Amino acid sequence: MTAMGKAGFGAHYAVHLPAPDDFEFWRARARALVQAEVPPDRVSWVEPGATGDLFAGGAARGSARLPQPLADAPPVRASQRFLAIARSAALNRDPARFALLYQVLWRLQRQPRLMEDSADPEVRRLEQLAKAVRRDAHKMHAFVRFREVEEADGTAHFVAWFEPDHHILRAEAGFFMRRFANMRWSILTPRGSIHWDGETMREGPPARREDAPGDDPVEALWRSYYASIFNPARLKVGAMLSEMPRKYWKNLPEAALIPGLVATAQARAAAMVAAGTRSERPRPSSLAELAQGIAACRDCPIAACGTRAVAGEGPPRARLMILGEQPGDQEDIAGRPFVGPAGQLLDQYLEAAGIARGAAYVTNAVKHFKFVARGRQRLHQSPTAKEIDTCRWWLEAERALVRPRIVLALGASAARALLGKTVSVTRARGRAIALEDGAELWVTLHPSYLLRLEGEARARQAALFAQDLALVRARLEAA
Amino acid sequence: MAQQTLRQRLEILADAAKYDASCASSGTARKHSLGGLKGRGGIGSTEGMGICHAYAPDGRCISLLKILLTNHCIFDCHYCINRKSANTPRARFTPPEVVALTLDFYRRNYIEGLFLSSGIVKSADHTMEQLVEVARSLREEHDFRGYIHLKTIPEADPELIHQAGLYADRLSINVELPTRAGLARLAPDKNEARIEQAMAHTGTRITEAREARRRFRHAPRFAPAGQSTQMIIGADGASDAAIIGKARRLYDNFGLRRVYYSAFSPIPDASAVLPLQRPPLLREHRLYQSDWLMRFYGFAPEEVAAAAGADGNLPLDIDPKLAWALQFRAHFPVDINRAPREMLLRVPGLGTRAVARILSVRRHRRLRLEDVARLTTSLAKVRPFIATSDWRPTMLTDRADLRQLLTPRAQQLELFG
Structure with missing residues (x-):
């Protein structure tokens, strides 16, 4: 990539993001940098609490003053598809995500239809980052398990502990609000928490597993259901693991049953087959x-x-x-x-x-x-x-x-x-x-x-x- | 008998329901629980995509609370664990119990909703009334906006089926067996004409309601996720070709959303009339793959049948698309840079999404083999059947051992339940 010159005569810029999932902040800074013609190799993007910033010292010395956009700079071009993918990819925990986003945005200015080229390695990588985030969100929709506690005022409060891989908590709050509108609920994670009281959404600090309730009587029924709906004659552990990997098991009340169900499945299936056994023989011919x-x-x-x-x-x-x-x-x-x-x-x-x-x-x-x-x-x-x-x-x-x-x-x-x-x-x-x-x-x-x-x-x-x-x-x- | 606890009954009635393969909770109208009649909002949402909240060790998705209202049944279908003559523990729920269980599970985010079916007690109408009552109570008394799938009983009054469709997202009626002779032998109390009549009736109602909503925004919805059915595989003598043909007719005649195939599975206290040999689970998988070929890849049922062997059955060791390609090699190699979409879809190893990506990239530049590698999961599978700007499989499609080269060594996993 050729440097465009004017901005800062080869100076390096560090952009400090206020939150790891602040896409709008990245977007505003990235636009300004593109319009100041700062090429990707002269920007580093720093998340709060990140340690990997090679230029942290330099940025501190230079007090991170970002260049002004050029007066005659053309408007920044970004396709709808780029924005849709970027919004998800920005939530990936990969520390290189913002740099990659900027790199692709930079190239989009010269190749406006770049995003249609899924075979381009950078576009492909961006799609993969976004896909991992969407999968994480989907698994959150699926695997959050609420436990009911009675509050002092006698109302029911449903609390879940969940550990997402990526920075998706805030982005997914809406899903749970639309689904559990008339419930009072909280989702606690190691990176933060969200609370809904039936009318408003509130954000809270990171939580620990111990902050969530340890049990719920309905879980016994759920476990019974899980064990009963399983058909031991069709054991397919690999298919289960690809959709419900072991890393999720510790927060799923039903997962504790899996080893036992798998271990006894073959014997149960064999017993059913044996009970129905008739000797196999050719039809008599006279x-x-x-x-x-x-x-x-x-x-x-x-x-x-x-x-x-x-x-x-x-x-x-x-x-x-x-x-x-x-x-x-x-x-x-x-x-x-x-x-x-x-x-x-x-x-x-x-x-x-x-x-x-x-x-x-x-x-x-x-x-x-x-x-x-x-x-x-x-x-x-x-x-x-x-x-x-x-x-x-x-x-x-x-x-x-x-x-x-x-x-x-x-x-x-x-x-x-x-x-x-x-x-x-x-x-x-x-x-x-x-x-x-x-x-x-x-x-x-x-x-x-x-x-x-x-x-x-x-x-x-x-x-x-x-x-x-x-x-x-x-x-x-x-x- | 001692009084059964709720938990014991749940075990019996979930166990009795597990032989129905359907679990989908997708493709219905979008609903959320904010606002509404009671001001503070209801409970439940459906956002298009179904969600599998857990997977059982059989690899099947657990999306809905799938239970029977009761497993008492006056019918005597030989493949069914709940048939009258089976020696199986019996139990029943009252409609309020099912409603409470659904809401308790839903509030804890275990499920997307309810899939309710039932053995036939007293009469078809009586049973259908009970099923409708559960759905009515969930919707009207509890403002439940999650997914409801009701199994409908073909012998019931059409007016009851109509009510069911007003509350449910999906209705289903099982055709049970691919052939009429199979139905007569294994489900002597059921009647093919009656089943198809009920499916046709439901299909008409679904279409009417959809058209009405196009003109009047507040026209009532009727089973917005459509209707589905299930066929039991391997219990009668039907070949894969016959099953595929039957499925196509069901899709065409009744506008079905899905046909489920269920390899009949050993059940406790199995009827002596069932065949001794259970069909391989892989056969069911191959049927789902051919179903996909018909619905998303533009294959006609005769084309899928042409991929089957002389006995009308699909090969088990390779998928039906590959079997078709090996059978009709003259269509290959397909030029990735020039071929129309229909031909790209015929390439073994290229899915609908990879084809869409290829078409998109191709507007800008010519694809090389390494580009295709980035767009697909297995280049090895695709390579013998395509040509790119830097690749042409000379001889490869003529090789007699191509099938061996492409036959996967490890068995493929089932994709869905």
Whole structure:
């Protein structure tokens, strides 16, 4: 940079800023210096309390009298973009920031569109300084944590301790005022403090951590929330650290939980996966393979009852599949479906409706007998929705092999095994429901229900059952 | 059961809400809490940019108090931890409890606002009424001007959804699964037509309100941050290409602000109907990247799909933009000093901001490779695909091993929650 001559014949100037974030002061002095044609290498900018000023002695001797602008000096040129970036960059704690600002301002006089050249190293550096300040401000908006204290007059006062990296406190006061207008609050930092009482903003001296309250009962709730919203199955510590670096942790009440959450995450996720584990196996390619498969299956707790798995029976390409709930006591002993009292009743009604049981494939939604022992008796227990859903894998394999056109579901458990949701038999009966593979589903009651009824109620339900079977018979003839 | 404390219920109902990926608090109308009806001002502000007040160890942003009003539910959706048949502890909040919790958290600067959802209790209308009541109380009784996101229930009365939009910044309805067959199988109580009808209805209301405000300054706002939705990835057989196509249709048909993708994650007491294999988290990340390509980089869904493999799925080891560039190498190298903006945006490694800077610099002088290096984060990634005044990648785009050269060794982190 060529020296412009006139101003001070090579003298060096030191500008002492009254405050490290006083951009307007810098701006006024910088304008005057540009108009006095003082090149950047002959100005040093000194912050209050700074020690790095090489020319401090000289400036004191020269009593820092700045040159007057030249009478015919042109107006100082600075683009909007420069001002916007400079306002932020001036708050950076980098001691060289004001010198860099002046350097770029100086160059702007000859290259008015310099700021558009982001690839210029000085412009780039200025952008980086400004970006660091904006990030610091953003993190302040995010990570300030107020604690509530009750003042002598009974009003609530919210106080936060925060340690920003750059000189942003005063510049960010407005954000907190706009957000917490009806609250009384204070933000304390090592470089100064600000206080809002609901009407006016006040600045105060630097503070210490001990000046802020040490706890707030709501923090316990917040920590519970933080721990609960975390999904241990998706641990990504690096992603967290890039946005919430460790340096902020000491002022975040929730951060104390992080090490524990990270340490237990894998075990918690593994436990969830293990709890849902079913053995992975290829789909059986024949009914014989399927029968072997269900005998060995231990995917749900029913299989641990010590009963045998009861496979379906009937023609392997039957057009009708009849689906019950699960084998009962007799079926478990015989190893065949629907041979107990309910099975005998079913046979009667099928015969009356004109449906040949022998032409149908008869099977159950759940392949093992679930019971509780009462003395010598084994009492039937309904399978849970989860057990039905677990066994659905086998039923789907069975349907894929037999490929029935019509499926008759006896009772709500059988309907759930086919539909994936629990439906009311009363509402689902009497009409065809399309299944994914194109088959028709007809829902009716389970014959064991009839066994539990007596008198008129039984007669009414029996009639409905017969009616449902007649509908299926009609569909079989039509199809 | 013994009476649950507020804290126990918060744990249950936050845990139940965490599988919803949405957390954004950005893009709504600017509001501040100075002045107003009660003279002394209210509480809360939204200034355009969302703020993440904390990050959980899963890397996800915590911006809103994201909870359910209750996790009791009459629906039985297999992928959902709150389904009727799941063996999970249940709890409920009253609307005043949620209001108090939101304000307590907000005053301490923990959150930007509230994201409230709920299991369906009694009926869709009853549940929706409760959600609306929380938002109404926050706005009208407490003069709360922070962010409110309400999950709307497609089966609820449209009038209730309308009220929700008057109080909330954002509404969302989850499409849940990318295919109709998937929805029928895994969410048997839900109905695609009903969901889309509700989304269309909400979209119309949002547009109407925006137009009204253009003419009358005091016309009421309706969900100024728009509506969003979520799709669960990997629970049905949909390929990435199918998911991207579905997302595009949702953006186009309903004017959605965001589509969230959520790789279905192991949940306690998982339904046996779910597939055994959970999808890799990276798949979700690749879908977000392709979503970005469509919304900000001018890619058509078919172009993103062209970057996918024969099975319709995007490669996991490289990002979709790089995959596209490797697939269509004839478009490269792109001349940094001459190419139009649309082509610069196609260069792997150049983001929208770097492209804007290049266009700005280029008005003054020709760029050299070192200039590009200063404007981007990874020159190595960009270099094979560009030409500058002092650089031309001879042969490089023809190399068969270019993919290996550019495949990152360490896995990239997820960018957002």
